[in-house]
Amino acid sequence: MSHVITPPAPSPGGSEKALRLGRRSVLRHFLTRPEVGSLVGAVIVFTVFFTIAEPFRSAGAFTNILYASSTIGIMAVGVALLMIGGEFDLSAGVAVISSGLAASMFAWYFSLNVWVGVLFALAVSLAIGFLNGWILVRTKLPSFLVTLSMFLMLQGLNIGITKLVIGTVSTRNISSMDGFDQARAVFASSFTIAGVEVRVTVLWWMVFAGLATWVLMRTKVGNWIYAVGGDQESARAVGVPVARVKIGLFMTVGFMAWFSGMHLLFMFNTVQSAEGVGNELLYIMAAVVGGCLLTGGYGTVIGAAIGAFIYGMTRQGIVLAGWDNNWVFFFVGAMLLLAVVVNGWVRTQANKR
Amino acid sequence: MTDTTSTSTGNTTPRTAPLLELRGIGKTFGNIRALNGINLRVDAGEVTCILGDNGAGKSTLIKIIAGLYGPTSGEYLVDGEPVDFSSPRQALDRGIATVYQDLAMVPLMPVWRNFFLGSELRRGVGPFRMLDVARMRRIADEELRKMGIDLPDIDAPVGNLSGGQRQVVAIARAVYFGARVLILDEPTAALGVKQSGVVLKYVSAAREAGLGVIFITHNPHHAYMVGDHFVVIKLGETELDQPRSELTLDDLTHHMAGGAELDALQHELERAKDPQVDPLHDAAGEGPDVQGL
Numbered sequence: 130m131s132h133v134i135t136p137p138a139p140s141p142g143g144s145e146k147a148l149r150l151g152r153r154s155v156l157r158h159f160l161t162r163p164e165v166g167s168l169v170g171a172v173i174v175f176t177v178f179f180t181i182a183e184p185f186r187s188a189g190a191f192t193n194i195l196y197a198s199s200t201i202g203i204m205a206v207g208v209a210l211l212m213i214g215g216e217f218d219l220s221a222g223v224a225v226i227s228s229g230l231a232a233s234m235f236a237w238y239f240s241l242n243v244w245v246g247v248l249f250a251l252a253v254s255l256a257i258g259f260l261n262g263w264i265l266v267r268t269k270l271p272s273f274l275v276t277l278s279m280f281l282m283l284q285g286l287n288i289g290i291t292k293l294v295i296g297t298v299s300t301r302n303i304s305s306m307d308g309f310d311q312a313r314a315v316f317a318s319s320f321t322i323a324g325v326e327v328r329v330t331v332l333w334w335m336v337f338a339g340l341a342t343w344v345l346m347r348t349k350v351g352n353w354i355y356a357v358g359g360d361q362e363s364a365r366a367v368g369v370p371v372a373r374v375k376i377g378l379f380m381t382v383g384f385m386a387w388f389s390g391m392h393l394l395f396m397f398n399t400v401q402s403a404e405g406v407g408n409e410l411l412y413i414m415a416a417v418v419g420g421c422l423l424t425g426g427y428g429t430v431i432g433a434a435i436g437a438f439i440y441g442m443t444r445q446g447i448v449l450a451g452w453d454n455n456w457v458f459f460f461v462g463a464m465l466l467l468a469v470v471v472n473g474w475v476r477t478q479a480n481k482r
Numbered sequence: 483m484t485d486t487t488s489t490s491t492g493n494t495t496p497r498t499a500p501l502l503e504l505r506g507i508g509k510t511f512g513n514i515r516a517l518n519g520i521n522l523r524v525d526a527g528e529v530t531c532i533l534g535d536n537g538a539g540k541s542t543l544i545k546i547i548a549g550l551y552g553p554t555s556g557e558y559l560v561d562g563e564p565v566d567f568s569s570p571r572q573a574l575d576r577g578i579a580t581v582y583q584d585l586a587m588v589p590l591m592p593v594w595r596n597f598f599l600g601s602e603l604r605r606g607v608g609p610f611r612m613l614d615v616a617r618m619r620r621i622a623d624e625e626l627r628k629m630g631i632d633l634p635d636i637d638a639p640v641g642n643l644s645g646g647q648r649q650v651v652a653i654a655r656a657v658y659f660g661a662r663v664l665i666l667d668e669p670t671a672a673l674g675v676k677q678s679g680v681v682l683k684y685v686s687a688a689r690e691a692g693l694g695v696i697f698i699t700h701n702p703h704h705a706y707m708v709g710d711h712f713v714v715i716k717l718g719e720t721e722l723d724q725p726r727s728e729l730t731l732d733d734l735t736h737h738m739a740g741g742a743e744l745d746a747l748q749h750e751l752e753r754a755k756d757p758q759v760d761p762l763h764d765a766a767g768e769g770p771d772v773q774g775l
């Protein structure tokens with residue numbers, strides 16, 4: 130199509146040279162990666178705990194860290210994609226519980242195979258995501274308000290419906306129901322590699338993070354996600370279906386919430402309806418530590434995975450070092466602050482020429 | 483609006499249908515009437531220049547043509563058939579590409595990704611269809627070179643480019659995707675003399691290639707250098723609509739400078755030798771001493 134237009138002879142050289150950008154070195158190029166800050170952070174945190182906490186050095190401890198990381202990390206995959214797309218989801222923490230409750234109670238109440246409950250929960254989770262996205266694009270309200278409302282409503286529904294259906298605030302044990310063992314194998318089993326036990330969520334986490342990275346970097350949709358997060362109006366003007374991308378991203382978070390909810394359910398057999406509050410901020414923390422910009426259009430899923438890994442190391446490391454568990458949040462908070470400052474600094478340095 | 487359209491296009495066909503045609507287009511934003519009763523016709527191999535003051539409604543008009551807004555009233559026809567674009571994607575699919583005044587680029591994204599945004603090239607099949615990164619980078623690089631800018635790093639975020647470079651990237655993109663109609667909204671505003679020259683050469687090259695070009699500018703000299711047809715818009719309405727043959731550069735400049743209003747003003751100034759003009763600000767004795775700052 131372009132060939133029809135024969136360009137006028139461009140004049141190379143001369144003042145055009147002034148338009149040239151300075152050439153960036155390979156190292157510089159590496160340093161402009163969004164996840165560099167978190168990678169350095171991960172090495173430091175690892176080194177610190179490795180030095181001070183003897184039990185931290187075992188292979189078993191490492192797989193525990195990976196498991197703790199994966200529980201946050203799976204959600205962080207969806208949350209990071211959404212954040213790159215310019216939005217965030219405060220309802221993600223309780224949506225995990227909603228999903229677990231939906232599967233458990235649906236299967237229990239109607240005495241069905243648990244897989245029916247699992248599929249029902251998938252529909253519920255995708256619907257919650259769709260609703261978040263649809264309300265957002267229809268009302269043009271900021272996602273903070275839309276998902277805060279959703280968070281509060283789900284929190285109320287989680288407890289209210291559980292009390293109505295079960296009579297207490299937690300669901301019944303469903304471990305003896307049909308299909309439970311298979312479902313547990315998919316969502317909450319573990320396997321052994323080189324003599325150490327690894328939870329299956331670790332594997333799923335890697336699969337989701339890898340898939341999301343491929344989509345983000347190598348597909349049309351990935352291009353669109355960066356574009357709607359970076360400049361929504363520009364994206365619309367060149368034909369990107371902005372509303373569909375945003376709704377799709379909220380539904381991706383919904384999918385991850387479904388998966389995490391299924392893990393909780395088949396790991397512990399019951400679900401506590403009041404749980405989940407506050408976790409949404411941990412997912413956001415992982416994405417931001419990993420270099421995602423809160424304002425959108427910048428970041429990677431790999432970074433968010435590293436962010437979740439830092440969280441996992443801190444969480445397990447403090448326990449293994451024999452400290453009081455309550456210090457975890459202090460360190461996670463301090464890490465977040467440090468990461469934001471360092472990431473910002475790296476970005477400006479990298480863009481300087 | 484009237485039934486004459488079907489008879490004139492159906493039976494007699496006096497001329498071939500224009501590439502684009504607007505009939506009585508109006509657009510309101512709430513209470514603001516941005517456009518009213520605009521008629522415009524763009525033929526292949528012709529440059530239509532749209533001129534007018536800031537806020538006249540030029541950008542609104544081209545956003546309607548580009549499919550970004552729907553008109554509030556009137557008819558929009560492509561190849562003689564009425565269209566109702568709900569997204570710029572549909573306009574692009576018909577070969578209508580636009581350089582928006584604000585350029586429509588995503589600052590954090592690399593040059594080549596911006597170049598192909600919304601029209602990505604892909605390879606592979608089924609669920610594994612993915613971006614053809616190598617080809618997109620190569621084409622973006624080639625097209626930019628053709629326009630006389632040579633970015634050593636096609637991966638640099640657009641936000642790192644100068645205003646002029648960004649403008650050229652946006653133009654190169656539209657030239658590449660605009661198979662039939664090329665719309666440029668004040669493309670020379672951020673450019674120096676030399677780059678402006680390149681843009682004007684492109685406009686005329688596009689015309690030679692048989693495209694319809696809509697060229698919006700503030701600068702009557704630029705317009706007169708390449709234009710075949712001139713439309714001046716004022717407060718959302720057509721003030722002048724003439725082919726090149728019926729217009730001189732002086733006429734055009736005159737119209738642009740306010741035309742009739744200037745004449746009236748001149749009369750007024752000549753009449754009142756010592757005009758009583760209110761001071762612009764009531765600077766004396768009010769608030770802090772701003773002048774001292």
Ligand SMILES: Nc1ncnc2c1ncn2[C@@H]1O[C@H](COP(=O)(O)OP(=O)(O)O)[C@@H](O)[C@H]1O
Pocket residue numbers: 511514515516534535536537538539540541542543
């Ligand atoms: N999205 C919008 N919402 C409300 N008013 C708008 C919008 N876009 C343009 N306008 C108004 O329409 C008028 C024409 O604007 P515009 O088309 O940008 O003018 P021009 O490009 O000729 O400078 C202005 O008064 C402007 O304020």
Ligand SMILES: [Mg+2]
Pocket residue numbers: 540541542583667
């Ligand atoms: Mg304008």
